[in-house]
Amino acid sequence: MISAQVLSTTSLTLGWLAYLPLLLWAISRSSWIELCSDRRRQHLLFGAIFALFALWLVRRDFDTGVSYHFIGMTAVTLLLDWPLAIIAGFIAQLGLLSLGRQDWAALGINGLLIVGLPVLVTETCAILVERAQPRNLFIYIFSGFFAAALSALLCLTAALGLLWVDGLFAMPEWLTDFVGYLWLMMFPEAFINGMVISALVVFCPEWLETFNRTRYLQAPWKDDER
Numbered sequence: 654m655i656s657a658q659v660l661s662t663t664s665l666t667l668g669w670l671a672y673l674p675l676l677l678w679a680i681s682r683s684s685w686i687e688l689c690s691d692r693r694r695q696h697l698l699f700g701a702i703f704a705l706f707a708l709w710l711v712r713r714d715f716d717t718g719v720s721y722h723f724i725g726m727t728a729v730t731l732l733l734d735w736p737l738a739i740i741a742g743f744i745a746q747l748g749l750l751s752l753g754r755q756d757w758a759a760l761g762i763n764g765l766l767i768v769g770l771p772v773l774v775t776e777t778c779a780i781l782v783e784r785a786q787p788r789n790l791f792i793y794i795f796s797g798f799f800a801a802a803l804s805a806l807l808c809l810t811a812a813l814g815l816l817w818v819d820g821l822f823a824m825p826e827w828l829t830d831f832v833g834y835l836w837l838m839m840f841p842e843a844f845i846n847g848m849v850i851s852a853l854v855v856f857c858p859e860w861l862e863t864f865n866r867t868r869y870l871q872a873p874w875k876d877d878e879r
Contacts, residue, residue, distance in 0.1 A: 658756075660762060660819055668762030672761035672764040673761070697733060702748075705729060709725075718822065721838075726738060727775045729741055730772050732860060770811065778796045797851075801842045801846035809835065
């Protein structure tokens, strides 16, 4: 997460101009009638919002104006599907804003980095897996691990690239060694999201909006008629 003090006015404005259409698109694509009539789905949405809010509160704030925390959007996207995931991420951001843990001006940029980008990566991986139509349950679970790790990698590199372009952030001298630290950030992100997805697949597969129970959990085929 990035504070407004290390971002230029142009970046802040462009961030809002890109984030607002994404929010409106997510709102228009959400099934509000189904959400209002399904109490279980409402509980999942509110639970995802609270989980993201709590996860983003556990973070390391640096004096330079940046913060590091886990993202968690991969599991939320696979749980709710992308429109509600974007809305859940936005509401969780508003919670941070109410506590003074985020800048209003930088909400657009941070929304694109920690909400929009992970949702895009996860949804792309989910579509590719669904097109392949695998019957192996572990492929779905591994796609969650992979999407979370890739999301962390892209978010970190995109944030560093943005800070480098704006030129208001003093880049650390150890930037050339940053590749080694990426693994320390990618693996925990993949582990947390993958663990949540694995638990949901085993205990509550009906909660996962993107999980095809008919294909993954069908009984093994046996040639008993021979």
